[in-house]
Amino acid sequence: MYAGDREVMAVAFLANLCVSRGALTGGGRHACARVCDRAQLTLNPLRASWMCSAASAGSEQDGFTLKSEAVRYERYKTIYERVVTYPDGAEYSFDVEGSPRANFSSVLVFPFNSAAKTTVLIREYHPGLHALRYGFVAGFFDAKVHADEEAAARAELSEEAHLTGGTMQLLNSGAPVPRDKYSLDYFHMFLALDAHLDLRPRERDEEERIDIVRDVPVTEAIDMVFRGEFNLSSATLCLMAAERLRKDSLL
Template sequence: MSLNINTEGTAATILSERVAHKRYITVWDRTTQFDDGRIIQWDIVGHDSPYPTFVVVFTYNTKTKTTCLLKEYVQGTNEIKYTCVAGSYDRRKHRYIEETVEHELSEEARLKGGTYINLLPKTHSPDGISELKWGKNRFIPFLCLDPVKDDTPMARDAEEYMEVVHDVAVDELRNIITRAEMMLPSVQTSWMALEYLKEQNLL
């Protein structure tokens, strides 16, 4: 058997799906069938919203060659971890995906402006990158070149508990990742951003 990479959300046939629980997070009871005939039930977790679910934004100052990270409270494991700027693509208040980037940069990192680059490969599903094996959420990774300080930032959500860390060098970023101190969507976005910056001779 040879399994082909599938990022389209069609790797198995979904036979049925129902909501088992819903509050901030939704849990679905899903039944799927593989090509070999096996039928399996799963618990799937995520937000009950269209894809992509959220954005992750890696900022980069081309003059200082540094990034801006957050130290943020992670409720699932009750930890403080490093993250990039990230937030939900809420179609009730965001007209398009880049507006989510703009709002989250202002709210979380107190930054504005810059050049936005969507890092999702053109061959990939536009729904975004899957966050977790058992999770339904998908995200779009972005690079923001040369944002500046926002003197009138947008308000953060009530539950957000974070500290902004400016001027993080690329070598220190790599150390943070290898010390396992960064959340995985931020690791994915950082890796893709660094590869883009290397290709553009910006590192």
């Protein structure tokens, strides 16, 4: 978590959950909006927008006003209906998805061996594609388990790639990366430099069946991006990591 943000982030997150689940109306909703206003003043505006995305009913952005928001489906993911008033006065309804139990936050990790110039992939089942696909370490941030996003990244690195230690660098400095046009979720992209084998890795989730593919040249991983072998988030992570490595003369 970013230094100095913890208190504001915690309060904004609670406001986020209350409003998104319909627990607050009227004055309570306006009070939560004031919490988000405080976050806007205290934090980087993009980061504040990320934290308060589901708690901003009634707010205006570039002439677009979020008139209302309601939960329409809730399970592993939550589907919200957002009614938005456009600058010309027209109103439209949208379905947007998010992960409130994960604070709308996921982590992705690109492991890099600086001596061999290689990375580590995982191969696992993708339910949406109904297929086995390659990708990088990824998982949700869990405030009950992780102290911050880096802790979540290290936990996932141990769980999925059986790696630990090394130096962790945040690739998207300044603000997290939006998942999608119709999503409230954001990605925190990490580069893990010279992590080593974890002899006591964390346990995986029961449904996870993961093959670890080690010693993959970074050049091959980049080729896999352009062959369409990664999902969009893993492809983005790969290109961001490769650019950082080039800038730091590590690749």
